[in-house]
Amino acid sequence: MLFQLASILLTALLSSVLTLALAYWLVERHLKRRLEIRLNELQEELGTALQERVRRGVVEGVASIPSSEVLKGTTQTLTATAGDLVRSGLDTLLGSGSNDSDD
Secondary structure (H helix, E strand, O other), X not given: OHHHHHHHXXXXXXXXXXXXXXXXXHHHHHHHHHHHHHHHHHHHHHHHHHHHHHHHHHHHHHHOOOOHHHHHHXXXXXXXXXXXXXXXXXXXXXXXXXXXXXX
């Protein structure tokens, strides 16, 4: 009885191993080659499409940059506002300056 059970288990084990080996061989030999070819084709297609989209985006971005006068005015306003904030903070911190509220 023990011999029959061992024979059944050994047969099932060998069958599983042979099935897995055959499946691995088929995947490695046929499917892997097809998948690599298809992936290379997709990579080329997507690379070209992505390159074109990036180029368009850069051109649109550069075209939408405001003129130098607008940028210069914005920079000056930002600098003045930052200076006022720093001065106000230092006045509050050091307790100097006027105690008047300009609200």
